[in-house]
Amino acid sequence: MSSLPLTGDDATLPFYVPLGDECEIFEQASRLGIAVLLKGPTGCGKTRFVEHMAARLGRPLFTVACHDDLTASDLTGRFLLRGDETVWADGPLTRAVREGGICYLDEVVEARKDVTVVLHPLTDDRRMLPLERTGERLKAPPNFMLVASYNPGYQNLTKTLKPSTRQRFLALELGFPPADVERRVIVGETGLDEAHAAQLVELAGRLRGLRDVDLEEGVSTRLLVYCARLMHAGVATAQALEAAIIQPLSDDDEVRAGVREAAQAILG
Numbered sequence: 001m002s003s004l005p006l007t008g009d010d011a012t013l014p015f016y017v018p019l020g021d022e023c024e025i026f027e028q029a030s031r032l033g034i035a036v037l038l039k040g041p042t043g044c045g046k047t048r049f050v051e052h053m054a055a056r057l058g059r060p061l062f063t064v065a066c067h068d069d070l071t072a073s074d075l076t077g078r079f080l081l082r083g084d085e086t087v088w089a090d091g092p093l094t095r096a097v098r099e100g101g102i103c104y105l106d107e108v109v110e111a112r113k114d115v116t117v118v119l120h121p122l123t124d125d126r127r128m129l130p131l132e133r134t135g136e137r138l139k140a141p142p143n144f145m146l147v148a149s150y151n152p153g154y155q156n157l158t159k160t161l162k163p164s165t166r167q168r169f170l171a172l173e174l175g176f177p178p179a180d181v182e183r184r185v186i187v188g189e190t191g192l193d194e195a196h197a198a199q200l201v202e203l204a205g206r207l208r209g210l211r212d213v214d215l216e217e218g219v220s221t222r223l224l225v226y227c228a229r230l231m232h233a234g235v236a237t238a239q240a241l242e243a244a245i246i247q248p249l250s251d252d253d254e255v256r257a258g259v260r261e262a263a264q265a266i267l268g
Helices: 022-032 046-057 072-076 092-099 113-122 179-190 194-208 221-232 237-249 253-267
Strands: 035-039 061-065 077-082 085-090 102-106 128-131 136-139 145-150 169-173
Touching: 022 035, 022 046, 022 169, 035 046, 046 061, 046 102, 046 145, 061 092, 072 077, 072 092, 072 113, 085 092, 092 102, 092 128, 092 136, 113 128, 113 145, 179 194, 179 221, 194 221, 194 237, 194 253, 221 237, 237 253
Parallel strands: 035 145, 035 169, 061 102, 102 145
Antiparallel strands: 077 085, 128 136
């Protein structure tokens, strides 16, 4: 069993409510030196989960938002001109290895292919980061951990993880929480009352049922939290829904009208 309390009630930590045994698996992966891959839709809480676990484990967290132009050098480091000198500057991955922290690669499939090559020596028994430009071979300390995430719903032939990379990680699938948990998350994150939080969760359930029919992707827990924050701050419900849910979900007038109608039926 995990030695960590697995609740979202510790006010000293980033708020997170476990959906299953993901906290325990993450802790054991950290103890055993195994990298973790998080899979799940946009806004379901992958980043918050990593922040929560980093705080629980007492590790520094280095987060990298991956994108098409991200290179291996962006992760490992590069030589920079400072005055009349050329000095080496560690990238976030190198810093995490040196300091014994967690390096989190958010949406790793968006990065260029040379990025995954750099990760391979860190995700097997070697746990080594070769820095070709400095000639160093950094041995990762026991408290270093590599975590990556992606959204399987947006995979295509040009943006996937090769099996040779994917099978170097333990994998945890995170999704949108059950209604009672999602309501608890909204209340805990925002202070919104239970009744309005329940209505937002009901709306989310209805809209997620429209995914692949009218909506490209269902409303995320993140957007529900944004809406709840606006409502708790005194913004009118209709305005909060429009800004935090209806407009972000779609640019199509007919789709937005349908979402607006659903929202009005539930929240008035």
